[in-house]
Amino acid sequence: MQSRAVKALSDADIRELRRGGGWGLALAAELNGMPGPTHLLELKDKIPLTQDQVAKTQALFDDIRKAAIPTGERLIAAEMALELAFARGTVDEASLRGLLSEAEAARTTLRFIHLSQHYKTVQYLQPEQIKRYNVLRGYADDPCKNIPEGHNPEMYRRHMGCN
Numbered sequence: 001m002q003s004r005a006v007k008a009l010s011d012a013d014i015r016e017l018r019r020g021g022g023w024g025l026a027l028a029a030e031l032n033g034m035p036g037p038t039h040l041l042e043l044k045d046k047i048p049l050t051q052d053q054v055a056k057t058q059a060l061f062d063d064i065r066k067a068a069i070p071t072g073e074r075l076i077a078a079e080m081a082l083e084l085a086f087a088r089g090t091v092d093e094a095s096l097r098g099l100l101s102e103a104e105a106a107r108t109t110l111r112f113i114h115l116s117q118h119y120k121t122v123q124y125l126q127p128e129q130i131k132r133y134n135v136l137r138g139y140a141d142d143p144c145k146n147i148p149e150g151h152n153p154e155m156y157r158r159h160m161g162c163n
Contacts, residue, residue: 005083067113
């Protein structure tokens with residue numbers, strides 16, 4: 001970690017933020033039955049979604065990207081500023097509070113962007129579609145028996161605590 005340009009962010013974190021990805025910020029919605037636009041679009045044929053639902057989901061997805069990419073850049077810049085202040089040894093209580101405030105404001109905004117689109121999806125999805133989504137994503141009653149497509153089965157079972 002000490003060789004990272006931004007110690008608090010990995011290269012993968014930075015890539016995810018720059019592409020407007022979820023970065024795990026919407027788990028409160030995702031794991032409580034409110035699907036996200038990204039995964040809905042990935043699974044649209046398996047749920048299945050109607051053309052109207054696909055269009056609504058695409059609009060939410062586009063809104064996320066439009067807002068999340070510049071906000072992700074703002075978070076990266078805030079973390080870089082924090083990193084630079086420590087590297088230069090110019091940190092004091094007031095400057096640290098300001099630097100942290102900027103980083104956390106960007107993170108809060110980013111989290112709102114992602115979470116807000118999750119609660120909107122349930123307004124046009126049918127309960128059976130949400131149930132199907134949850135099964136496809138591995139959130140079924142027994143996730144060990146329903147490994148989501150695209151996951152490495154061995155790693156997934158280990159992560160989920162399966163025997």
